[in-house]
Structure formats: structure tokens, C-alpha cells
Amino acid sequence: MKNSSQHDSTWDVDLIEKTIKSLKDKPGALLPILHAIQSVCGYIPKDTISLIAKALNQTSAEIHGVISFYHYFRTSPSGNHSIQVCRGEACQARGSRALETYVKGKLKINYHEKTPDGEFDLTAVYCLGNCARGPSIRVGDDIIGSVDKNKFNQIINTLTTFVVELN
Amino acid sequence: MSIKVFIPRDTVSLAHNGEKVSQIIQAEASIRNIDINIIRNGSRGLCWLEPMIEIETSQGRIAYGPVEVSDIPALFDQGMLDGTEQHTLYLGKTEDIPYLKNQQRLTFSRAGIIDPVSLSDYQAHDGFKGLTRAIELISSTNSGQMIVDEVKLSGLRGRGGAAFPTGIKWQTVHDCSPTQKYIVCNADEGDSGTFADRLVMEADPFMLIEGMIIAGLAVGATRGYIYLRSEYPVAHTILNEAISGAYATNFLGNNIQGSKHTFHLEVRLGAEAYICGEETSLLESLEGKRGLVRFKPPLPAIEGLFGQPTVVNNVLSLAAIPYILACGGQAYADFGMGRSRGTLPFQLAGNLKYGGLVELAFGTTLRDIIEKFGGGSASKRPMRAIQVGGPLGAYLPESQWDTQLDYEAFSAIGAVLGHGGIVVFDDTVDMVEQARFSMEFCVAESCGKCTPCRIGSTRGVEVIDKITTSTDSTALNAYLELLDDLCETMIHGSLCAMGGMTPIPVQSALKYFPEDLPQIKGFLISPTQQQR
Numbered sequence: 163m164k165n166s167s168q169h170d171s172t173w174d175v176d177l178i179e180k181t182i183k184s185l186k187d188k189p190g191a192l193l194p195i196l197h198a199i200q201s202v203c204g205y206i207p208k209d210t211i212s213l214i215a216k217a218l219n220q221t222s223a224e225i226h227g228v229i230s231f232y233h234y235f236r237t238s239p240s241g242n243h244s245i246q247v248c249r250g251e252a253c254q255a256r257g258s259r260a261l262e263t264y265v266k267g268k269l270k271i272n273y274h275e276k277t278p279d280g281e282f283d284l285t286a287v288y289c290l291g292n293c294a295r296g297p298s299i300r301v302g303d304d305i306i307g308s309v310d311k312n313k314f315n316q317i318i319n320t321l322t323t324f325v326v327e328l329n
Numbered sequence: 330m331s332i333k334v335f336i337p338r339d340t341v342s343l344a345h346n347g348e349k350v351s352q353i354i355q356a357e358a359s360i361r362n363i364d365i366n367i368i369r370n371g372s373r374g375l376c377w378l379e380p381m382i383e384i385e386t387s388q389g390r391i392a393y394g395p396v397e398v399s400d401i402p403a404l405f406d407q408g409m410l411d412g413t414e415q416h417t418l419y420l421g422k423t424e425d426i427p428y429l430k431n432q433q434r435l436t437f438s439r440a441g442i443i444d445p446v447s448l449s450d451y452q453a454h455d456g457f458k459g460l461t462r463a464i465e466l467i468s469s470t471n472s473g474q475m476i477v478d479e480v481k482l483s484g485l486r487g488r489g490g491a492a493f494p495t496g497i498k499w500q501t502v503h504d505c506s507p508t509q510k511y512i513v514c515n516a517d518e519g520d521s522g523t524f525a526d527r528l529v530m531e532a533d534p535f536m537l538i539e540g541m542i543i544a545g546l547a548v549g550a551t552r553g554y555i556y557l558r559s560e561y562p563v564a565h566t567i568l569n570e571a572i573s574g575a576y577a578t579n580f581l582g583n584n585i586q587g588s589k590h591t592f593h594l595e596v597r598l599g600a601e602a603y604i605c606g607e608e609t610s611l612l613e614s615l616e617g618k619r620g621l622v623r624f625k626p627p628l629p630a631i632e633g634l635f636g637q638p639t640v641v642n643n644v645l646s647l648a649a650i651p652y653i654l655a656c657g658g659q660a661y662a663d664f665g666m667g668r669s670r671g672t673l674p675f676q677l678a679g680n681l682k683y684g685g686l687v688e689l690a691f692g693t694t695l696r697d698i699i700e701k702f703g704g705g706s707a708s709k710r711p712m713r714a715i716q717v718g719g720p721l722g723a724y725l726p727e728s729q730w731d732t733q734l735d736y737e738a739f740s741a742i743g744a745v746l747g748h749g750g751i752v753v754f755d756d757t758v759d760m761v762e763q764a765r766f767s768m769e770f771c772v773a774e775s776c777g778k779c780t781p782c783r784i785g786s787t788r789g790v791e792v793i794d795k796i797t798t799s800t801d802s803t804a805l806n807a808y809l810e811l812l813d814d815l816c817e818t819m820i821h822g823s824l825c826a827m828g829g830m831t832p833i834p835v836q837s838a839l840k841y842f843p844e845d846l847p848q849i850k851g852f853l854i855s856p857t858q859q860q861r
Contacts, residue, residue, distance in 0.1 A: 189635060190597070192617030197559075197598055218617075231619040231776075232600035234559050250521025251716055254766070255679030255754045256707065288603055288720075288770065289519060290560050291527040292344050293752070294376035294677060294684020303562040307344035 172239065173203045178210050186217045192228055196235055205236045233285070241276045241283035243321050245269075246300040250289035253296035257310070261297045262286075264311050268318065281322060331364040332410050333385035337441065339372040339531040340524075340563045346398060347380040353401050354382070363410060371532020373441030374686030375428055376524075383423055386412035392420040428702055433664060434688045435672050436648050440532035446570040448578055451535040457580065459654030463543045464588050476547035477503050480650065482658030484670030489515055489606070489643030490718065490747040491826075492669075492736045498640060501630035502548040505638035510550035512541050513615065513634055513641045516557040516564075517599050517606040520719025522678040522750035526644035528686055530557070530564040533648075534571035535580075538594060540647035542585065543654055544640055545592040553594045554634070556611050559601055568596050603720075603774035607825050608641040610776055621778045622825045643748070645674060666692035669735045679716075679752035680706045689734075696730040699753065710755040714763075714842065718747025720770050721830035723837035724754075724763060745833065760842035765793040767834040775827060782828025785819045789835065802852035809839070809846075 181198045185191050195214055199206050206229055215222045229235045247262050266272055269282055276283040292298040295307040299314070306317065336342070336351045351367055358365040372379060381394030382404075391412035393404060400418060407415035420426055434440075443450035451457070466475040481496030502510055514537065518526040529537055541553045557565055572594055575581040583591045597615055599605050605614045609623035612634050633639025649671065653661045662670045669691035675698055677684045682704035689698070695715065706712050714724045723744035725732070732738055739746045754763075771786035792812045799805035816832035823829040839846070846852075 190615050190617040193597065193600060193614065196600070228617070228619055232602050233773075234600035234602075251720060251763070251766070252522040252678040252750075252752045254763075255752055255758070287560060287601065288774070289521040289523075290340070291518065291524040292341055292376075293522045293524055293679065293750070294681065295341055295344065295379070296679075298344065300560070305340055305344045305563070307341065 173207050173210070175213075177202060178207075179213060182214055182217045192218060192220075192225070196229060196232075200235060204240045205238055208237060241280055243282050243301055244285070245282055246285050246287040246290075248288070248290050248292075248296060248298040248300075249286045250293065250296075252289070252293035253298055256296040258297035261299075261309060261311070261314065265299075265314060268314065282318075331366040334365050334367050334410070335370045335383040335385070335390070335441075336367055337372045337380060338369040338445075338563070338567070339379070340527060340561070341372055341376045342380040343563060345379055345395065349398050350380050350382070350396055350401070353398050357401055357405050358410075361405060365410070368444050370443060371441050371445045372528060373423065373429060374437060374528055374532075375426065375683075376685040377683050378420065381420070382409070384410055384412050388412065388422065390423045392423040392426065393418040394420060428683065428685065428687075431701065432688050433672050433690050435652050435661070435664070436536075436645065437528070437533075437674060437686065437688050438652075439536065440528060440686075443533065445532055445534055445567055446574055448535065448574050448580075451533075455655060456535055456651075457539055459651035460539050460542055460580070460586075462654050463546050464586065464590070467546050467590070468588070473503055473547040473549060476543060476654065479654060479658040480547070483649075483653045483661040484658075484665070484668070485646060485649055485653065485661065486669070486736070487643055488645035488649070488673070488748065489608075490520075490745065492746075495642060495646050498630055498642070499544065499547055501628065502550070502638045502640050505631060507549060509552070509635075509637050510548055511634045511637055511639040512544045512548070512550045512553035512647075513612070513639055514541055514553065514555040514647055515606060515608060515611055515641055515643050516555050516561075517611060518558060518561075518644070518748070519603040519606045520721075520748050520750050522716065522752035523676050523719060523748045524678070525674040525676055525686060525749060527561055527564050528674075529644050529648045530561070531567050534568050535575065536648050536651055537568075537644060538571060538575050538581070540650035541594060542580065542592045543650050544642065544647060546590055548638070548640055550638075550640065551591045551593065553592065554615055555594070555596045556599060556605070556615055557596050558599045558605075565596065565598065572596065602776075603770075604776045604825075604827055607776075607827065610825075611641065612639070619776070621776045622827075624824070645748075664690035666690070666733070666735055667737055669737065673734070673746070673749045675734065675749045675751055677703050677751050677753075680708055680712070680755045681753045682707050691733075691735045693734050694731050695725070695734060695751070698734065698751070699730065703753065706753065706755045708755045708757075710757065712753055713756040713758055714754045714760060714838075716752045716754070716763075716834065717750065718745040719750050720767060721745070721826060721833060722747050722750070723833050724760065724841065725837070726841040729841075743833070743837070745830070760838040760845040761793065761797055764835045764838040765790060765797075767831055767838075768793060771827060771831040779822070779824040779828060781819045781822035782824070782831070785815055785823075785828060786831060789815055789819075789831075793835075797847065799847050799849065802849045805847060805849055805852055812839075 290298045292307045378394035383390040485495040486492040604610045605620040610620040614620040674688040768789035775782045777783045796808045
């Protein structure tokens with residue numbers, strides 16, 4: 163991942179420092195801190211790593227090691243909408259392999275990529291717990307079941323239509 | 330008087346527009362000047378019927394489902410609020426629905442009936458009776474031993490998959506000298522095809538909280554963590570609501586219910602790592618580290634979280650505790666067969682018409698549960714393979730569907746019951762692709778600590794790709810033998826079940842479905858293949 167955050171104004175240093183300070187004394191504070199930063203910024207900006215390391219009295223390498231271990235944490239900005247497709251066996255048994263191919267074709271991106279307009283990013287997820295009513299996808303914090311091509315198109319259309327209002 | 334309308338707020342309902350359905354029902358009632366009181370309950374576990382709306386009537390609760398937004402005006406016109414049977418979505422009295430009626434619900438007895446975050450609902454349905462008894466037991470003897478004894482008597486075995494006797498684990502932590510001890514709930518339900526933990530947390534979270542408090546009393550632990558996977562945002566919200574409710578009413582905190590006992594509880598989120606369902610990897614993650622599997626010994630019961638004695642139990646194990654304490658260990662042990670006592674919530678998933686949660690005593694056959702409850706495949710095509718026990722469980726061909734659902738019976742055929750997930754595939758499945766996926770999943774989710782799992786899985790994907798593209802029988806046989814050899818290495822050389830069990834789905838898929846291998850003239854299943 164390239165460090166492009168030198169002029170990155172998408173995050174507020176004071177807010178991040180306050181967040182870290184409020185959590186750093188919890189036992190095993192690192193994951194709660196990373197979750198909090200990602201929920202504020204949408205990702206973990208590179209430059210926050212040294213702030214976290216300092217607060218927890220660890221090295222930046224240790225913090226980076228933890229971030230890179232977990233699929234959930236990301237170090238580059240997400241799209242306006244993060245889409246996850248469930249690859250679990252239960253969804254496969256209900257047609258998720260075909261859906262997966264369709265989604266990639268429709269968005270013209272692969273997993274871990276973002277559409278050029280920054281609207282969507284795509285990742286795989288292994289099980290969302292909706293195993294009797296798959297295929298399932300997750301958009302932000304919403305889990306959506308029984309997704310086929312038509313339903314996926316509807317979801318995409320709704321998201322692109324409403325994005326102006328959301329902003 | 331207002332009419333009570335129950336609309337589930339669990340993941341499956343919300344994933345099928347449950348929120349919108351609730352809003353529109355409220356709006357429709359307002360337009361028609363009808364006074365209704367919407368209660369956002371948990372799911373009964375009849376997944377294919379979600380959102381399943383229930384109306385409270387003088388005859389009991391009447392169900393309609395699956396309700397879509399477009400059905401709502403007609404449901405109102407056709408007397409839904411009076412519980413009449415005019416509309417096609419009418420299901421009758423909820424408790425008379427055969428799918429529910431034919432279950433033995435102990436752990437899930439309240440699921441879908443109550444508002445999950447209403448403490449008064451919980452108490453009105455026998456909630457906290459187990460805790461009351463546990464406090465009595467500990468007060469009379471000044472020791473948690475009698476609570477541990479009750480759990481031992483129940484025969485409860487860990488429901489996460491490993492099936493280790495819960496009472497023995499508790500005894501070990503109980504016997505450690507007094508120090509800071511922990512109760513950790515493993516809510517990293519990563520197995521595809523399983524959702525029972527999610528249902529507990531979304532439908533009856535106080536039961537889990539109660540189970541954890543009792544565990545704390547039993548072993549002398551004052552602090553607990555629920556390690557919840559981040560893929561369950563709905564469960565996260567509901568658990569946090571329930572925990573703050575329990576603090577507000579002094580079921581959590583200091584001097585619980587006027588006793589001298591203390592228990593603090595917090596939810597911690599995972600971050601999409603399947604391996605963190607392995608207990609030592611989970612502990613590393615809770616400590617804020619990479620989720621690398623630890624060597625055992627020391628056992629977590631002796632040196633667990635932050636090096637302290639720790640009970641690590643699955644959600645379902647802890648959720649079974651309130652019943653065991655309230656009704657006695659023997660009452661629980663009266664269900665089941667052999668060494669598998671009590672009930673297991675089976676989760677019917679994948680290509681089934683009626684997927685959902687089925688809690689039954691151990692001992693029913695796989696075929697029985699699929700036929701009596703599952704209703705055949707959703708695609709109406711013939712069923713071909715069933716994967717039981719998550720992504721590390723075996724693919725079973727029809728000849729094995731008469732196996733009894735029991736830990737030992739499954740072990741005898743080289744399969745696992747695991748966490749009770751049952752995933753059905755129809756005849757369009759390509760079993761070589763499924764075998765490849767199992768290896769691929771291990772590549773994505775291995776923690777990387779041990780070589781057989783980290784490298785073996787990558788080599789496994791490569792060998793399976795070579796099998797798929799083989800054009801002559803000599804090469805195919807050689808690759809199959811190589812894969813066998815690789816699987817043996819993973820089974821015997823891996824540090825934990827991730828690498829050690831990945832070969833189970835791989836080998837079962839190829840052994841029982843050899844017709845999916847490339848059709849090469851002159852190719853015969855090799856002697857080693859046949860022996861397995």
C-alpha cells in the first residue's frame with residue numbers, strides 16, 4: 163500500500179487522538195481502537211499507525227502486523243459503498259458462484275478493487291449467517307438475502323440514485 | 330386496546346426487508362385508524378418464512394409469512410389483525426406449525442416469543458431462574474462447586490465443535506487458585522451454514538448473559554468477554570442493548586441482585602478472521618494481537634486470556650446453562666443418546682426448501698431431519714451431497730444419510746457434527762470444485778503459524794487444479810496420490826483443526842463423488858483411493 167496520506171485531509175488528527183486516548187487503557191485495546199478508527203474514517207490511515215503505536219507503547223510494525231492479519235481492516239479509503247459477497251458453502255449451494263461472477267462483471271472490478279468513480283468497492287466475506295436464505299451480500303451494515311441478478315441490479319440502482327442525498 | 334403485532338428484527342428478517350415491512354404496517358394501521366403495538370421480537374428460526382409476522386389473538390399467536398411490503402394492504406383487507414385465515418400467507422397458530430411443534434426446544438424455548446431486549450419479557454418466561462438457583466447454591470456452600478457439579482451431571486459437551494465436556498473445563502478453572510479469572514464467550518460463528526449462535530444473540534441475548542454470569546459464579550471469574558464476529562452487525566446492536574439493560578437492573582456489575590458477587594461483561598468485535606474461532610487464536614485476538622494459534626499446553630483453562638485461568642465456551646454451551654441450573658443437570662441429560670446428552674440446535678441451510686433452526690435431542694438421523702423438516706431441495710432438483718459441521722466437515726453422499734446425528738456416530742464414519750450446520754447441495758454441484766474451495770478457504774484463513782496448513786493449502790489448490798486439467802490416467806492417478814499424501818501431512822502435522830481438518834471435506838468429496846473427476850478413458854480409481 164502506497165503512503166499517500168501526507169496531504170490526506172480526510173481524517174481529523176484531534177478526533178483520532180481523542181479516540182485512541184479514550185480506548186487505550188482497555189485491556190487488549192488494539193482491536194477496539196482499530197474498529198473505532200475505521201468506523202470514523204472508513205479505513206485506517208497510514209499516519210494513524212504511529213499514533214496508535216505510541217499510545218500503546220508498541221512499534222508501528224506490530225500495529226501494522228495486526229492490521230494486515232485481519233481481512234476487515236483496510237489501509238486505503240473504501241468506496242462510497244462497500245459491497246461484500248458471501249462465498250460460504252451454504253450460499254454456494256444456492257447460486258452464489260453465479261452471482262459472484264455477475265457482480266464482478268456488473269461492477270467491472272475484482273475483489274479488493276474499487277470502481278473508478280469511487281462508488282463501490284468489492285470484497286469477499288465468508289458467511290453472514292443468512293445460510294438458509296442466500297445468496298447473501300452485505301452493503302455497509304445491511305445484510306441482504308436471496309440476492310439474484312435482478313435484485314442486485316435494483317440494489318445498485320438504488321444506491322447510485324440516493325448517493326447524492328446521503329452526501 | 331391495541332393489537333400486538335410481532336415483527337422480527339433478526340438478520341434474516343431484516344435481510345428480507347423486515348424493517349420496511351414494519352414501517353409500512355405501522356403506516357397502514359395509522360391510515361386505517363387502528364391502534365397497534367409493534368413488538369420487534371427475535372426470529373423463531375423458521376428462516377424461509379421471514380419476515381414472519383405474528384398477531385396476538387384470544388386463541389394465541391397467529392402467524393403470516395413470508396410477508397413482503399406489497400402484501401400488506403391485502404393482509405389488512407383480509408383480516409390479518411383479527412387472525413383470520415383468508416390471506417394466502419396465513420400459517421395458523423404459530424405453535425402448531427409442524428416445523429416448530431416437532432422440535433425439542435430447550436435452548437431456543439424463548440426464541441421469537443419474546444422481545445429480545447425486554448428484561449421483563451425474559452423474566453416472565455423463566456429468565457434468571459438459573460441464576461437465582463446458582464446464587465442459592467453458592468451462598469449455601471460458599472463455593473461454586475455445586476454449580477460445576479450440576480453442569481457435569483448434565484453431560485453438556487462444548488457446542489462449538491470440539492465437544493469437550495463443559496463441566497470438566499469449568500472444574501479446571503474452578504480449581505485454579507483465586508486470581509483474576511475470565512469467562513470468554515466464543516461468538517465467532519464462522520462456519521458457513523451455521524447461525525444458531527446468531528439466533529441466540531438476536532432472539533434471546535439475556536440467556537447468554539445469564540449463562541456467562543453463572544459460569545463466572547461457578548469458577549470465581551468476575552469479568553467476561555463476548556468475542557463477536559464483525560459479520561454480525563445486528564447481533565452486535567442487540568447484545569449491547571441487552572448488556573446495558575442488564576447493568577441498569579443490576580444483573581451485571583457489582584453485588585449482583587444484592588449478593589456479594591460481581592460480574593462485568595463486554596462485547597468485543599472480531600475483524601473477519603475465521604481462525605479466531607479457534608480458542609487460542611481468539612484469545613490472542615482479544616489481547617489485541619494477530620490471531621495466531623497458540624501451542625497447547627498450557628490449556629486456556631490454566632493460562633488463557635492475559636495468562637489467567639479462562640473458560641472459553643461457545644455461545645450454545647453457555648446458552649444451555651440457565652436451563653441446566655433452573656431444571657437440573659439430570660433434566661438436560663435425559664435428552665440425547667450415548668455420550669451425546671441434551672439437545673443440539675441443527676441448522677438447515679443451503680439448497681433446502683425449508684431452511685431454519687431445528688433443535689432436537691441427539692440421535693435423529695440426517696435423512697430424517699432433511700426429509701421431515703427440510704422439505705426437499707429449494708431448486709426442486711435431486712439432493713446430492715450434504716456437508717455437515719461447517720467448512721471443515723465432510724461431504725456426505727446419500728449412502729451415509731442414515732447416520733444418526735451423534736458425535737460418536739459421525740466420528741465413526743470419518744465425519745464431524747461440529748456446530749450442527751447442515752448444508753445441502755443439489756445435483757448441479759461439482760464436487761471437485763468444492764474440494765478446491767476447501768483448500769482455497771484454508772489459504773485465505775490459515776493463521777500461517779504452522780507450515781502444513783499455510784503451505785499445504787496452497788499446494789492443495791495447485792494439485793487439485795492439476796487433477797482437473799489432467800488428460801491421461803497415469804498423471805491423474807499420480808496427482809490423486811500426491812493430494813492424498815499432502816492431506817495426510819496436513820492431518821498429522823497441523824497445529825490446530827484448521828489445517829488438520831481441511832482434508833476432511835477434500836477427501837470426502839473425491840472419495841464419495843469420484844464421477845466428478847475428469848472422465849479419462851482407462852482411468853480407474855487407484856487402490857489407495859478405494860481404501861480410504
